[in-house]
Amino acid sequence: MTEASSSTRLATPPRGEGSAPALPLTPEHVKRIEINRLLAKAKQREREQESSSSSILNANSKRPLGVVPATSNSPTAPQQRPLQRDSRLGKYFEYDLSKMANSKGGFLIEDDNEVNEDLTRKERERERQRAQQNLDPPIFLDPKLNPKCRDCGSIDIDQTFKKIFGCLVCNKCKNDKPEKYSLLTKTECKEDYLLTDAELRDQELLPHLLKANPHKSTYANMMLFLRYQVEEFAWNKWGSPEALDTEWERREGEKKKKKNKKFEQGLKELRRRTREGVWQKRKDAEHKHVFGVVEKGSDGVGKQQYDDRLYRISATATILHGTAVSLKPDNSAANVFSKYHLSRLISLSLLRWSTTSMSEGQAEHERISTSLDVEQIDVNLFRSKSLWLPVRSRGVFGGQVISQAVISATKCVNPAFGLHSLHCYFLTSASPAVPILYYVERLREGRSYSTRSVKAAQNGKIVFIMLCSFQKPELWQPERHWPIPEVPPPEECELEEDFYLREANRADNEKLKNILLDYRDERIKSPVSIRTVAREGRPVGNSVTMYMYWMQAKSVPKYDAPYQKAILGYLSDLYFIAVSANTLGLKRLSRGPDALGMLSTLDHSIYYYSDDFDCGDSLLYVISSPRAGSGRGVVHGQMYTRTGKLVAVMSQEGVVRADRQAPKEETKARL
Structure with a gap:
C-alpha cells in the first residue's frame, strides 16, 4: 500500500546529468510568474463560486440561496427607484456629470460648450502618432533570441531607437557616444547638412522620431533624426564631408553677396536722396520776392506792397544811403532796371535792419x-x-x-x-x-x-x-468772433511769482515752503509773465467756470507773424490742462483722495484767426473745462488781445488723475 500510494503521487523528476543548467530568473520574470499565479487563483475562485450557486447541497446540507436578478418578472425582484432628495440639505444645483467635459484648466464645462473641438482633435492625433512608436516589444527568456547592442553586445537596448531608427544600441552607449547617437532637429539637418524638406519627410530615406512640440501642443510634432544616419545620407548625397563643406561655403558666399547687393542698393538710394536734398536746400535758400496786389492811390500812381517775414518795405520809394529808386507802371527798359536795383536794395536794407534793431534788448x-x-x-x-x-x-x-x-x-x-x-x-x-x-x-x-x-x-x-x-490769407472774407469777457487790465492783476512768495511766507511746512519758492524762482526766470485774473475761477452761467490769465512774453521785439504764432503756441500750453484739475477740485501739493496724482498732456490743437497780434503785449487766455472723467479731461481756450480781438482758439486733452487706488477685482468661481 505504501509503495502504491507513493507511486501515484506526482513528483518532479531528478535533473539528468547531461541536461543544461537552469537560466537565472530576472526580476521581470519573477514579476510575471507572480502575476500569472494570482490570475490562476482568481479564475479558480470564480469557478468555485459558480458551482456553489447550483442545486448541490453545501456542507450543512442546505441549498445555497439564489439572488433574483433585477430583470426578472418575479415580485421579489429589486425595484429601481430614483433617490429621493433630502429636504434637510437646503437648496442645491443638480449636475449631470456624464454630460460634462474636463477643460483641463481646473473647471468642468457642461455640454462641452467652451471646448475647442478642433484643438482637442489635433492633440489626440498628435498623442496617437507618438503612442504608436512607444510600444515595447517582449523580452525572450532565451538570451540568444534577444537583440544585442551593436557596440557592447548588451541586451538592454533602447527599444525606441530599435523600432524608429532600426538601430540596436543600449542606453549606456547612446549616452557615451553622442557623436553617433545624438538626435538632430529638422532645422539642424537643413542648415548643417544641406538636406531638403522632401528628403527629411521621407521615412524610408531618413526615419525620424516624433516628439511633442515644445512651443504648443497643437503645433506639428517635432521631427528628430539620428546623427550617424543623417551623416551617412549627407556623405552619399554630396560625395564626401569635404564636398559638403565646399557646398556650404559656396552657399554662405551667395548669402553674403545678396546681403552686400542689398546694402549697395540702399546706399545708392540714400545717395540719390541726398543729392535731391542738397538741390532742394539750394532751391529753398533762394530768396523769393512776394508782392501784393497793385493799389492805385489818389494821385493815380499804382503802388505795390512788398511783404516778407521780417520786414515790409514800400516798393514806391526805397531810400538807402541817399539813393532813391522809383517804379512806374509801364513796361519800359528803365522799369526793368529799377526792379533789379530794388531787389538789391531790399536785401541790403534787410541786413542793415537786422544789425541795428536786434542789438536792443x-x-x-x-x-x-x-x-x-x-x-x-x-x-x-x-x-x-x-x-x-x-x-x-x-x-x-x-x-x-x-x-x-x-x-x-x-x-x-x-x-x-x-x-x-x-x-x-x-x-x-x-x-x-x-x-x-x-x-x-x-x-x-x-x-x-x-x-x-x-x-x-x-x-x-x-x-x-x-x-x-x-x-494764403483771405482778408476780404467776412469775420466774427466772441467778445472778450469784462476783466481788469493786467496791471491790476497779481503776478504769479508774487502769489507763490505770499503762499511760501504763510506755509508752516518747510518742505512745502521750498517747493513754493522753487515755483516762484521758475516764474521769475521764465521768458513769459503770467497774471491771474480770478484765482478760484469766475462762474459763467449755472455750471461753467472760466479761468483767465494775462500772459506776456518778456521784453521781446515785435516779431513777424510766423514767429508770433510760434510764441503763442508756447503760451497756449501754460496752465491749460491744469484748469481741468481745478474744475474737479483736485489740489496740488496735498495728499488724500482729493489730491492731484498725475497731470499730463495727450493732444493739443490750435486754430489761428489773425496775424495782427503781439505776444510782447499782454494776451488774455480764457480757459474752461466742459468734461472730465475716467482719468482724462478736456479744456477749451480762447486768446484775446488787449483790444478784445480773438486771435486763436485752443483745445487740449490730457491725463487728469486723482491720488486714488483702483478697486481690487474679486475673482468668482465658475461653478
Whole structure:
C-alpha cells in the first residue's frame, strides 16, 4: 500500500546529468510568474463560486440561496427607484456629470460648450502618432533570441531607437557616444547638412522620431533624426564631408553677396536722396520776392506792397544811403532796371535792419530765441538748441516742443502761406538731456493751402507728432468772433511769482515752503509773465467756470507773424490742462483722495484767426473745462488781445488723475 500510494503521487523528476543548467530568473520574470499565479487563483475562485450557486447541497446540507436578478418578472425582484432628495440639505444645483467635459484648466464645462473641438482633435492625433512608436516589444527568456547592442553586445537596448531608427544600441552607449547617437532637429539637418524638406519627410530615406512640440501642443510634432544616419545620407548625397563643406561655403558666399547687393542698393538710394536734398536746400535758400496786389492811390500812381517775414518795405520809394529808386507802371527798359536795383536794395536794407534793431534788448531776446529756435541740419531736418524741464515735471515742457515744431514747419513753407491750424499728439515724455530732432514731411502743396507733418524723435523713438496746415490769407472774407469777457487790465492783476512768495511766507511746512519758492524762482526766470485774473475761477452761467490769465512774453521785439504764432503756441500750453484739475477740485501739493496724482498732456490743437497780434503785449487766455472723467479731461481756450480781438482758439486733452487706488477685482468661481 505504501509503495502504491507513493507511486501515484506526482513528483518532479531528478535533473539528468547531461541536461543544461537552469537560466537565472530576472526580476521581470519573477514579476510575471507572480502575476500569472494570482490570475490562476482568481479564475479558480470564480469557478468555485459558480458551482456553489447550483442545486448541490453545501456542507450543512442546505441549498445555497439564489439572488433574483433585477430583470426578472418575479415580485421579489429589486425595484429601481430614483433617490429621493433630502429636504434637510437646503437648496442645491443638480449636475449631470456624464454630460460634462474636463477643460483641463481646473473647471468642468457642461455640454462641452467652451471646448475647442478642433484643438482637442489635433492633440489626440498628435498623442496617437507618438503612442504608436512607444510600444515595447517582449523580452525572450532565451538570451540568444534577444537583440544585442551593436557596440557592447548588451541586451538592454533602447527599444525606441530599435523600432524608429532600426538601430540596436543600449542606453549606456547612446549616452557615451553622442557623436553617433545624438538626435538632430529638422532645422539642424537643413542648415548643417544641406538636406531638403522632401528628403527629411521621407521615412524610408531618413526615419525620424516624433516628439511633442515644445512651443504648443497643437503645433506639428517635432521631427528628430539620428546623427550617424543623417551623416551617412549627407556623405552619399554630396560625395564626401569635404564636398559638403565646399557646398556650404559656396552657399554662405551667395548669402553674403545678396546681403552686400542689398546694402549697395540702399546706399545708392540714400545717395540719390541726398543729392535731391542738397538741390532742394539750394532751391529753398533762394530768396523769393512776394508782392501784393497793385493799389492805385489818389494821385493815380499804382503802388505795390512788398511783404516778407521780417520786414515790409514800400516798393514806391526805397531810400538807402541817399539813393532813391522809383517804379512806374509801364513796361519800359528803365522799369526793368529799377526792379533789379530794388531787389538789391531790399536785401541790403534787410541786413542793415537786422544789425541795428536786434542789438536792443539782446539778453532777453537771446533767452526767448534759445527757447524756441532750432538748428537746420538738412532741408527737412532740424534740431533743438535748448530744452526746458519745469519744476516737479517728468519731461520737457510741451509748449516748447510745439513752438519748435511750428518753426521747423514754417521754414519749409512758401512765405506767402501763413499757419492757420495745428493738431499734435504727445506720445511720450522727452528728456532735456538729449536734443530733439524734428523731421518735416511736405504732404501737400496747393494754391490756397499747404500741409506739413512734423515728427519729433529722441533716442530713436518718436515722442511727438504734429500735423499743421498753412493758408494764403483771405482778408476780404467776412469775420466774427466772441467778445472778450469784462476783466481788469493786467496791471491790476497779481503776478504769479508774487502769489507763490505770499503762499511760501504763510506755509508752516518747510518742505512745502521750498517747493513754493522753487515755483516762484521758475516764474521769475521764465521768458513769459503770467497774471491771474480770478484765482478760484469766475462762474459763467449755472455750471461753467472760466479761468483767465494775462500772459506776456518778456521784453521781446515785435516779431513777424510766423514767429508770433510760434510764441503763442508756447503760451497756449501754460496752465491749460491744469484748469481741468481745478474744475474737479483736485489740489496740488496735498495728499488724500482729493489730491492731484498725475497731470499730463495727450493732444493739443490750435486754430489761428489773425496775424495782427503781439505776444510782447499782454494776451488774455480764457480757459474752461466742459468734461472730465475716467482719468482724462478736456479744456477749451480762447486768446484775446488787449483790444478784445480773438486771435486763436485752443483745445487740449490730457491725463487728469486723482491720488486714488483702483478697486481690487474679486475673482468668482465658475461653478
